[in-house]
Amino acid sequence: MDHLNRLHDLFKQFPGIGPRQAKRFVYFLLGTSDAFREALAKEVSELASRVTICSSCYRYFDSKGLAAHACSTCKDPNRDQESLMIVAKDVDLDAVEKSRVYRGYYFVLGNTLSLVEKEPETKIRAKELVLAIEARAKKGLKEIILALSLNSEGENTREYVEQFISPLVRAYKLKVSILGRGLSTGTELEYSDAETIKNALLGRRQETMM
Amino acid sequence: MDHLNRLHDLFKQFPGIGPRQAKRFVYFLLGTSDAFREALAKEVSELASRVTICSSCYRYFDSKGLAAHACSTCKDPNRDQESLMIVAKDVDLDAVEKSRVYRGYYFVLGNTLSLVEKEPETKIRAKELVLAIEARAKKGLKEIILALSLNSEGENTREYVEQFISPLVRAYKLKVSILGRGLSTGTELEYSDAETIKNALLGRRQETMM
Amino acid sequence: MDHLNRLHDLFKQFPGIGPRQAKRFVYFLLGTSDAFREALAKEVSELASRVTICSSCYRYFDSKGLAAHACSTCKDPNRDQESLMIVAKDVDLDAVEKSRVYRGYYFVLGNTLSLVEKEPETKIRAKELVLAIEARAKKGLKEIILALSLNSEGENTREYVEQFISPLVRAYKLKVSILGRGLSTGTELEYSDAETIKNALLGRRQETMM
């Protein structure tokens, strides 16, 4: 197999990329500069040596090749010591950070659990979560926020984690909360399902009238 | 112009129907039974004489040709006299009723207000709303729920109505609330905008741990 | 069941119309004028009495309530007596007429045949086709054009009809042709399947160079 095909085959394994777009990538790279290709090769090659999993929240972060163990968020003493947000993946953590409304710490489960998952404790970072809660509890943790997507996998993961951490929650007298539900940006009432309308109604907010 | 074209032209004016689907409707009707066509013609023809706008909530309802003034919901004395939900359109009211979680009364504005609306008071049923609130206030109304979609038109309509009814709200000491916001069914954290994440976080719910 | 629901139920049976759009149709009609609704009711009601199936090509046409038997195309003596185009449905005939490139006569099969069709001769107008070809043959017919869509049902229908009419074709010494194949408007070479490229290549046209 030749070079073009080998690169094509690698790109085909990228998430969401079919044979046609993989081919486009190859021709795109052929049309870019040597500098672009060299930069890409370098970044890809050094990725593993420079990017580490944080020993505290388990997100990926750029350790710049140093023997860093914790990411900048986990090392930041000025964040809210009282709250820990549990998310499924790095991309969820990124979305929350981007919204700039949360100031506490995080924990990345690494996966969600499907309804037919047989060994859920091996699919997500279960033991690591126990250690993380214990460590945070010693530093003043009061609330665990379960920030999972509102779909069947997210709900299933949330329920499993709630059960799994309940001994710790009782032991350390923690509060556990889940993300609020109702209308999200762009939601049209006409097209909303009964569950969303129910949540929106139960969670309605009183307005302060001037 | 012939018969087929005249019917085609009428169907083309239906919402969301282009020339092609209009033509399909005509051929579909040609392929149905006499009974189907007669039923359709009868229902369309009698629509205006049998369907009336409720004098209380302004939704359309089947008055069966009688001189009824109020729809069955408005006439039902067992609904919650303390709450009035303001919606933009009949379809929104239908969606809320279908969710079976609301037991109070309704008011249909008839429209939403765009940001550039010059005469908002003529676009929605403003005067009728005043009369409806006054009538409900005499029967024990305590809370007005603004149930508008979470998009720019919905938000704009909500803000206009809040301001517009504020004298009445003060006079009758009413509570005004808006639908809760957060994750709606199917929302994935990864793809949520900052506003939705913010709402979901601020409106987070404490779980009761067993 | 009330009036709104009855009309809603009728619209739900229209092709491609779900519950939501059916509801929109009802509210749309409520918002139109009496004149619009009366016109629609009248056209729908009179459809069967005024629109007839042509006894020659089997398309629907507006007979204006008169005892007409043939449509204007079939009655037009100035069309090309030498060719007969066989199409699956009225909409196909409409599409060809709209292109203004064909001047011969038509025959509408009424349906296409799926690959698992057990009694194809009852699904399409088989006997009527025999009579139509015989009638046209007496008036100078020389070519039958099979104008079916290029998908599996269209191909299957084409093959069945070819076999079915072959005795007549031999008896009257007719030519049978099928629509040309190749690039259609908008086709991009990059995304074309092998069959289309093959057809486009085999059917390539020589350019006259100036």
Add this chain to the structure above:
Amino acid sequence: MDHLNRLHDLFKQFPGIGPRQAKRFVYFLLGTSDAFREALAKEVSELASRVTICSSCYRYFDSKGLAAHACSTCKDPNRDQESLMIVAKDVDLDAVEKSRVYRGYYFVLGNTLSLVEKEPETKIRAKELVLAIEARAKKGLKEIILALSLNSEGENTREYVEQFISPLVRAYKLKVSILGRGLSTGTELEYSDAETIKNALLGRRQETMM
């Protein structure tokens, strides 16, 4: 800017890739093996040194680092010396090769020409095309096939190239042909535009009846 962001920024420049999918690529790579990343880095890095533009047809091909000038197709003496197919891009050539119906040689223009192109002769490989035709003419070339997409850019390119090569075509007494037009795979008659129906009708094929 850190490592994750630098890689993210490079992927964002890939065709059709937005910020979200670029981020997914980064996390995907973090989740793959060292071997996968090393292979990708190597292929990307060596791409330019190993992949060359063929000096004859101007497609990209794997020269394996050797000083090869012509691709395997151009070097294959068993292909049809009498025909040369002109395509816009490498992906078009790939699509034609995949269909396995063409056995002649190719020439890749490198681009298509938009209707407002001011200097078409600099946008496509115009001078190279002249040389390629002259070289092929000496080896028995008889027909040039213009294989462009059937959209406005493709048509514009085809017309420009036809004019541009007309002196050569006359000088060498070549035949110029364009891809056949009509129904392409999946085309439904009902939804076809007048141009496609016209092409399908003009290019109709006579069937051999058994």
